[in-house]
Amino acid sequence: MTRAAGGGVAKALSPLRRVVDGWRVSDLVIAVATLAIAGAGFRESTTQHELLGRFGPGAGLFPAIVTGAALFVILLFVLQGASRAVRSSWPERDGIRRIVLMVAATALVPTLSGIVGLLTASLLVVAFLLFIVVRAPVLPALLTLTISGGLAYLIFFRLLTNPMPRGPWGYF
């Protein structure tokens, strides 16, 4: 009896299973992330902001429509699933190391800019990328650093006179 009931449930769920069978981990992450972001967004839009106020639509109406639509599109995503997407490869360990180094160094730029100025901080990261991450030959790397730094200084500081962070010592 139980086995028969189980068979019935399995049969009822088989169309969904066929869809989910073609999925990859990334599809699941996309679906869960969308559900989480759109769900939280929809909740905030409908509970913390007015949808329709006395003078017309409130601040919550548009985000509620957008997040509600995202929840609906997730259904479409489930139906279309992974079968329509192009597979892409992930890098080897060495590639991951280079990417992590680059991202970590770049993420330090805003903090460093408060000490040595934005241009100098950015150039330090460029130097780190050239010499440590991609291990470029010294002379072309120095040339790249000089040309790109010089051009950036001319455009952003001299031509556009942007008020960029300079740090306590007045670096660029």
Add this chain to the structure above:
Amino acid sequence: MGLFAGLADNLSVGFSNALTLELIFYGLLGVVLGQIVGVLPGIGPPSGMAVLLPLTFVLPPAGAIIMLAGIHYGASYGGTITAVLIGVPGESSNVMTAIDGYAMGKRGKAGVALSVAAVGSFVAGTFGVILLMLMAPEIARIGLLFGAPEMALLIALGLAAVASFGDSQARSLLMALFGMFLAAVGVDRTFGDLRFTMGFSPLYDGFHFVPVTIGLFGIAEVITNLERKDHLPPIAVKLRNMWPDRTEWRRVLAPYLRASGLGFIIGVIPGPGVTVASFMAYEVERRRSDRPEEWGENHGAIEGVAAVDAANNAGNAGQLAPLLALGLPGSPGTAILLSAFIIHGIRPGPMLMQTNADIVWTLIASMYIGNVALLLLNLPAVPLWAYIARVPFNYLGPAILLICLLGAYTVNNRIFDVYVAVAFGVLGYLMRKVSLPAAPLILGMVLGPLLESTVRQSLTISLGSWDVFYRRPLTVGLLALLVLALTWPQVQAAKHRRSRPSREVMAGPTGGARTDSD
């Protein structure tokens, strides 16, 4: 006959004014500055025009307006240069060039892409100016038929058109909605509510689309290229590859004309702007194409590059029609142009042709001259630009990163935008890996606020009744097109599935590498 005789008379007056050395100089200065503004990610034409506006106070009215108009239409070609060479769109209207143009560049066709874009800019710019000259008053009247509901539906149509980008409609729609959600973060401009800020004060000003674009396209590209140590060899650019061959010219002729018409019409309508025009023109050509496999980042379609640039330039001319004929600026750039008119004591609107006809015709004549100047400046420069593509990415990548970081900061002069660019760079890289397209996200961010304000206006006018979106014939037509745009890809996909039931698409260099299913 009388109409054309009048036009010829007015145009000859315009040319006799515009062809003075002083005005030629201001026109050339404008287009050159516009190109520089377009090349720099983070500085859009409105910012560039705003920065240079005080400099025009000392110029004669015609010189000031000609120079600012030159920046306005010169910027779109500058945006194409960076989009093709380094995959970073200088402007939001060049996002699709950063996909197809950059893909062409990676195949050693940067010169072809830039030539096609330069000639397309010239053809469409000239076509747009002719249309502006012939039909400005009539077209502006049609533009007035577009109230808030019609504009809301048109913007929604623009967003729906991108739903078929990438491999799956759902993924593209999700990204467009994510973009709109990001655009909603921060202080609500009408009621002052704080939306989705989680009490984090830098988010009160929301996300600007430029640092997000810089991250998704520029920084993500640098990260992607760090994956492999054995970098791709520098692209071989030969002089014979600089120019499109006869077959390629034939392929872009019809897209030039279609995109020019579409770009001009959308440019006339206040609100959507050249970004929608470029996306729509791209989508029209993609759907008409008999080489669907060439479109996108893996190969790059020459028709796509042609359509985007033609739509941009015709749209820029189109935007001047409501400005000159009604005094209505349809975009931030034309709003600054309007302020330049007012600063110099000229009030654009129905009476402009009576009170300051000489300025209008001088501006129109200067746009012909400006378009020729852009072509003459750019075509000889194509080999020079294209040779940049020969620089190995090991050196180009760090330089791109430098421009991205400084460009992200200059948008609002706040360091938080640098964090945003880096974060979206990582997100953009991950999105590439899981086949989520970036272009719809940008379009969602650009059009989201506009869609929100037009929906809000529509519902305020109708006292909260949604029938405002299907009360008038024009809204019914747009609504029908919107439904068609959303359902058509589904119908096509169903047909495709029926004819090829279980086809697994495999692409990309997977040799020895892990896939995300592992």
